[in-house]
Amino acid sequence: MTGTPAPVPARATVGIVGGGPAGLLLARLLHQAGVDCVVLESRDRAYVEQRQRAGILEQGTVDALRSSGAGERLDREGLAHDGIELRWDRRAQRVDFPSLTGGHRVWVYAQTEVVKDLVALQLRDGAPLLFDARVSSVTGAGTDRPVIHYAHGGADHTVVCDYVVGCDGFHGVTRKAVPEGELRTVGRSYPYSWLGILADVAPSNEELVYAHSPRGFALLSMRSPAVSRLYLQVPNGTDPAAWTDERIWDELDARFAVDADWTLARGPITQKSVLPMRSSVTEPMRWGRVLLAGDAAHIVPPAGAKGLNLAASDAIVLARAFGQLARTGSTAGLDAYSDTCLRRVWRAEHFSWFMTTTLHTAPDQPAFDTRLQYSQLDRIAASPHAAAELARNYVGMPVG
Structure with missing residues (x-):
């Protein structure tokens, strides 16, 4: 009622x-x-x-x-x-929240x-x-x-x-x-936006995947066990209608690519929108x-x-x-x-x-900047202290 x-x-x-x-x-x-x-x-x-x-x-x-x-x-x-999974340079690293934050999720x-x-x-x-x-x-x-x-x-x-x-x-x-x-x-404004989609397909991973790629950022998320929410970095001013469903799935495949046994599940796309940042x-x-x-x-x-x-x-x-x-x-x-x-x-x-700046690829980004991003992601993978800082911020600082 x-x-x-x-x-x-x-x-x-x-x-x-x-x-x-x-x-x-x-x-x-x-x-x-x-x-x-x-x-x-x-x-x-x-x-x-x-x-x-x-x-x-x-x-x-x-x-x-x-x-x-x-x-x-x-x-x-x-x-x-x-937790979440980070991907870059065809590698993957899971960040486990409870073990790094005293049990938070x-x-x-x-x-x-x-x-x-x-x-x-x-x-x-x-x-x-x-x-x-x-x-x-x-x-x-x-x-x-x-x-x-x-x-x-x-x-x-x-x-x-x-x-x-x-x-x-x-x-x-x-x-x-x-x-x-x-x-x-x-x-400040950022020189890129997100093309977001909803798709009637089960998520291809149990947790969120944040992917850095020379082609641009991608995020795998979900709305339910049967509905996926995914995002692609696109230029500002992008018209979502200019992206066909096939092009979206192909680009997501390329950006999530990893040297492991993993497949991106595809399904009917029910919604497209562009989000400035x-x-x-x-x-x-x-x-x-x-x-x-x-x-x-x-x-x-x-x-x-x-x-x-x-x-x-x-x-x-x-x-x-x-x-x-x-x-x-x-x-x-x-x-x-x-x-x-x-x-x-x-x-x-x-x-x-x-x-944002660690995972996205800016237009005409110099190779030097990309190597700095890789270095930061490598540090999160190798250092429990760096991983714990990311996890603590992600699950949220105390209110008040």
Whole structure:
């Protein structure tokens, strides 16, 4: 039973703009802590629940979903992974997470499924959640009563809040509530993109395979025991329609090539899309009564599998801070929110940059740079310390 949306009040302690993973998880955790909030999402429910993004969950994210009540289907259908495989120069090296991190692992469970689970909980008994609510502006960020202005059902509405949390992405309206010059954003773009496919074929490996190749990077992942998710490095601006199914499988075969008894299973490709890659961090993540979370504050390239997990960790830190405020009246957690999150954000940014630049082949890349990449991968294969650093970053650093 999914229930129906609760009415959106004209007054709330926390107004959340954006119904993606960060906003939905924060709302659920706030509901459990007895803090009233509203969630306003500009898209319809079908769009939100079908939006394809990352599918690797760190232990901290899994723990938060379980404690929020959204872990039942994850535990039943999610795929626990104890490692990844690196491939380069026709060699392969497995990185074993539990032995290198004191027992930690990751889970493969698509963002679409995380969102569906959280939406169902919110509609059943959580905070008000309104789809097709197009927020036009947030005013009063520097006052103690910021206001969210939105349109829904052909009429204009407002919600007066104690705090507004922007979970509406880099181009969302919440960032615009902060006066110009108060936020500093730094970042970089990469000279390549990912062509991602979904295929109705069982994964060709039990764990993810990250492959470096002179032809470009490739990643073997999965959505379920019967559905594979694979990626190819392609030039920026690539039209996915220009790649035939046969060409995609042939290129994946070439990039995953290894001197071992291994075959890439092929099957019907059901979806193709191109994902540009960039990094950015906005500092601080709070100004006045407006706080930023998830993609509104930071973006990472997908090679490190950190985007969804950083969004979740922001929500966890915020929920703790708002819970502290409700219980004790202390704003200490909220005052420390930006610094607390940015420490983890920058660690994840560095790891994502490391995975991206180590495994991808830049256009016209000099042979010297390729040999440096091989040297780094050789070191991971030969040094338990180097392998442990990769594993520790991959499974996720502690939240907070």
